Amino acid sequence: MSIPITIPVTARPTITAxxxxxxxxxxxxxxxxxxxxxxxxxxxxxxxxxxxxxIERACxxxxxxxxxxxxxxxxxxxVPRIYFxxxxxxxxxxxxxxPFINYVDNLELMKFVPCDQKDDQLxxxxxxxxxxxxALVGITSLNAYLQLNIYEIQATDWVKYWNSPKxxxxxxxxxxxx
Amino acid sequence: MPTQEGxxxxxxxxxxxxxTVDTALDEVAIALAxxxxxxxxxxxxxxxxxxxxxxxxxxxxFPYQFGQGTLSPLRFQIGWRDSGGNNGxxxxxxxxxxxxxxxxxxxxxxxxxVPYPATAAxxxxxxITGIIGRxxxxxxxxxxxxxxxxxxxxxxxxxTTGLIA
Numbered sequence: 001m002s003i004p005i006t007i008p009v010t011a012r013p014t015i016t017a018x019x020x021x022x023x024x025x026x027x028x029x030x031x032x033x034x035x036x037x038x039x040x041x042x043x044x045x046x047x048x049x050x051x052x053x054x055i056e057r058a059c060x061x062x063x064x065x066x067x068x069x070x071x072x073x074x075x076x077x078x079v080p081r082i083y084f085x086x087x088x089x090x091x092x093x094x095x096x097x098x099p100f101i102n103y104v105d106n107l108e109l110m111k112f113v114p115c116d117q118k119d120d121q122l123x124x125x126x127x128x129x130x131x132x133x134x135a136l137v138g139i140t141s142l143n144a145y146l147q148l149n150i151y152e153i154q155a156t157d158w159v160k161y162w163n164s165p166k167x168x169x170x171x172x173x174x175x176x177x178x
Numbered sequence: 179m180p181t182q183e184g185x186x187x188x189x190x191x192x193x194x195x196x197x198t199v200d201t202a203l204d205e206v207a208i209a210l211a212x213x214x215x216x217x218x219x220x221x222x223x224x225x226x227x228x229x230x231x232x233x234x235x236x237x238x239x240f241p242y243q244f245g246q247g248t249l250s251p252l253r254f255q256i257g258w259r260d261s262g263g264n265n266g267x268x269x270x271x272x273x274x275x276x277x278x279x280x281x282x283x284x285x286x287x288x289x290x291x292v293p294y295p296a297t298a299a300x301x302x303x304x305x306i307t308g309i310i311g312r313x314x315x316x317x318x319x320x321x322x323x324x325x326x327x328x329x330x331x332x333x334x335x336x337x338t339t340g341l342i343a
Contacts, residue, residue: 024339025226136338137337137338138185
């Protein structure tokens with residue numbers, strides 16, 4: 001299912017890529033641990049002031065077969081999850097971390113992220129600790145891949161309405177088209 | 179199966195599995211002294227605490243041209259032991275670690291996943307905990323009479339990280 005929403009035709013699509021490494025037996029004994037990446041978030045993109053970004057889709061996978069990844073999840077410790085935040089406000093973009101218990105291709109997110117500060121950055125961190133299952137014996141490090149489709153919306157009127165919808169008392173607020 | 183980057187080690191027993199040549203007999207029994215470690219480079223090498231491994235194969239080699247006697251097949255038992263002295267059978271292999279060997283001097287593949295034993299509490303290694311079999315004296319040179327000779331047990335294991343001392 002997709003959510004019908006229209007953004008300006010001038011919105012610029014950006015595809016981002018982040019790779020997280022989970023070495024074996026390094027951060028945590030006998031586990032693949034991505035914690036080092038979680039404690040030092042990666043930059044997804046540097047945002048432009050007075051611009052609204054739409055995180056539209058996400059793709060997620062590891063460099064091992066999906067079943068091997070799922071069998072390696074230790075739900076008693078943590079479900080693999082991703083956090084988005086901006087550096088200036090240091091607030092989570094989504095109210096809760098995004099859990100990933102399988103590989104996803106074109107997962108629809110549809111989250112608007114306004115940027116009203118200079119030199120702000122969208123950052124992502126990945127928390128994940130995995131068991132070593134039979135299929136993973138011999139693999140010294142796992143990589144997780146996150147790809148996002150993000151639209152950068154700089155259309156002046158659209159962004160103005162986004163930032164101050166009350167100015168138009170609602171009736172002129174038109175986020176469905178421009 | 180993803181690309182494997184791990185480390186394969188060939189382990190071998192140094193001594194403890196012997197037989198004494200007796201040309202007056204048709205065959206002699208194999209004797210086991212203690213629980214010989216499976217060593218690498220002349221010393222016991224351990225798998226990291228908590229780490230799992232895959233046993234890729236095993237073999238039993240007789241010296242010279244000796245072959246097995248009439249009690250067939252050969253059988254040995256593999257166990258584990260940690261550096262703190264905890265030990266037990268490797269239940270993932272054969273019947274609680276007991277494996278029949280159809281023919282000595284031949285390599286057998288197993289590719290068996292052996293997880294870190296539940297009751298282990300430290301770095302761990304493999305050892306031979308039992309062996310049964312006979313060695314044929316057929317065509318044995320008289321010059322070897324009464325010699326005590328070693329039989330070697332071999333195990334090939336794959337780990338993710340290297341073995342430690």
